[in-house]
Amino acid sequence: EVQVVESGGDLVKPGRSLRLSCIGSGVTFGDHYISWFRQAPGKGLEWVGFIRIKAYGATTSYGASVKGRFSISRDDSKGIAYLQMDSLQIEDTGIYYCMMAVINTTLAYWGQGTPVTVSS
Amino acid sequence: EIVLTQSPATLSLSPGERATLSCRASQSVSSYLAWYRQKPGQAPRLLIYDASNRATGIPARFSGSGSGADFTLTISSLEPEDSAVYYCQQRGNWPWTFGQGTKVEIK
Secondary structure, three states: OOEEEEEOOOEEOOOOOEEEEEEEEOOOHHHEEEEEEEEOOOOOEEEEEEEOOHHHOOOEEEOOOOOOOEEEEEEOOOOEEEEEEOOOOHHHOEEEEEEEEEOOOOOEEEOOOEEEEEOO | OOOEEEEOOEEEEOOOOOEEEEEEEOOOOOOOEEEEEEOOOOOOEEEEEOOOEEOOOOOOOEEEEEEOOEEEEEEOOOOHHHOEEEEEEEOOOOOOEEOOOEEEEEO
16 A cells, blocks of 8 residues: 655744655655645645656756745655755645655655644 | 636535536646545545546546546536545646636535
8 A cells, every 4th residue: 555644744933944754655665756735724736846756867846936945855765755945934834745646647646744834 | 837727616416416527728738637636624635647547446436538628527426425625637747737626515
């Protein structure tokens, strides 16, 4: 069974940093793109960013609202990916989801999410 | 950025009725479209991937069709637990985007 588990969500003040983790199991972690999405309270789903597999250079892309503040990395040997969030803003509040994406299809596996609250 | 427009915004139907949800893309995404169901307080759950393939464990009453820019999710016979928000997502072009959702209410 494929499992995706996020952790690290917390209450933080504006301007501070936070690192979220995403652990995947049940499939070969290194064969999957890892993407992060978020959902603000009462809103829809917003793409945050993703990281490609190592064979494609493990390159990253980010949404416009987080570019330059957030970064994604991966450690395939441990089956874990990270979302480093710096200079957090109130608008970054929401549930953050990790998605393991199978390449060349829209098949994907999602975690249950981890909550991030940015408030003074 | 590809914009996905879902219609209707809200669908109110009785158990046993057929639900038809639409997702239209601002440009072709080939068959790189997925459908998700999200219930309050829960993560999105994959229903359909690659436009027409049911994900593991998804009942046969859910079906997807379409390609290019027009897609449909059909629930052949609604059950009370189908009350949720349904989203389409494209992965044909970066950035990956979601539609705004269709809320399905069971009378």
